[in-house]
Amino acid sequence: MKNKTLIIAGNTIKPGERKVILFPAPNINTQIKIDIPVHIFHGKRAGPKLFIVSAIHGDELNSIEIIRRVHEYIHKQELKGTLITVPVVNIHGVIMQTRYLSDRRDLNRSFPGSKKGTLAGRLAHALIQHVMSNCNYGIDLHTGAVGRMNMPQLRVDFSTPGSKDFARSFNAPVILDSKQRDGSLRQAASELGIPLIVYEGGEALRFNELCIRAGVRGIVSVMHHLKMVKSGDRHAGKKSKSVITKTSRWVRAPASGLIEPVKDAFARSVKQGEILARIHDPFLMNPSTPVIAPFDGIVIGQSLKAMTTEGDALYHIASFKKITGVRAYIEELREEISNP
Known part of the structure; x- marks a missing residue:
C-alpha cells in the first residue's frame, strides 16, 4: 500500500522523500538563533512510524553517533513506513556540554511540557506535538551520567501494551522492566499508548564503540522486526538473547x-x-x-x-536467575568490534 503524504509542523513530506526540517528553539541568552534539525525518512510504502531521539541530556553524545550510523544504514535500504530522528534534542545542553538545560532543569523530567511553560517545558511540548504524535513506536537513546558507565541495556515498562515484544526485538543483553518516572519521555509516550524503549549504553561526553555498535545493531533489529527494512545483516531478526529483570x-x-x-x-x-x-x-x-x-x-x-x-x-x-546469555552476548559484541 502506498504511503500517505505527511505534514509535520507545516512541512509537507511526500512518500519516498527524505527531508530535514528545523524546529526553532528558544534563542540562547546572547540572542543567537538556534534550530533543532529533525530528519524524516518517509517510505514510499505504508508501514510503522518510528521515532528515535538522542541527547535529551546534552552530555550524552554516544547517542548522536548511533543515529548518524543508523542514517547511513537507511540510505542503503528501501524503507517501508516512516522513520523520524532527532539527533540533538537538548541543543542548549550540547552547546554547554552539560546534562541539563541552561535553566538547570532536566528535560527528561519535564514532559509533557507546555507551549508557554519553562524552556524545558516548551522543548518537551514541541517534541510530543511534532514528533511523537506522528509515530506509533519510539526509541530514546541515553548513556550513563558523568563519571558512570552503563553496559548496553534497555529500560521498559511492560505495562504499556506492545512494549515487551518491541523491547525484545532490540536484542539488548539486559532489559530492566522498570516503572516510569514522572515527567519522563517514556511516561508521556505510555500515556499516548506508544511503546517506547530507553536504551542505555556508555558514558557521558565520550564515545564507547561497543555501546555504539550495540545501539545501532539494536535499532536495525527493531526495524527488521517491524518489517520497515529488509536486511542481509547477520544480526537482524536473530532470536532475542535478552534477559529480563525487575530487580x-x-x-x-x-x-x-x-x-x-x-x-x-x-x-x-x-x-x-x-x-x-x-x-x-x-x-x-x-x-x-x-x-x-x-x-x-x-x-x-x-x-x-x-x-x-x-x-x-x-x-x-x-539480579538474574540465568546470566549465561548476557555474558555470551557481550563476548559476541566484543568479538564483532575486534573483527568488524
Missing part, C-alpha cells in the same frame, strides 16, 4: 577514599560476598575497606571515578 540495586561506598577495583567488573557476573573493589585511605592512616557484592548478578553500570565519598553509588548490579 537491580546500586552498591554504595561503605567508606571514603581511593577506589581500587579488584578486576574489571563491567558487564561481568558477580557472586554474593565477592569483593568488587577496595577503598583506601589516601593518607595511609587507616586500613582498606572492601566493597562487597550483596547478591548474585551482573554489573550493568559502575562509577569510573578514582575517589569516592561514603554513600556514593559505585556498582549497579542487576
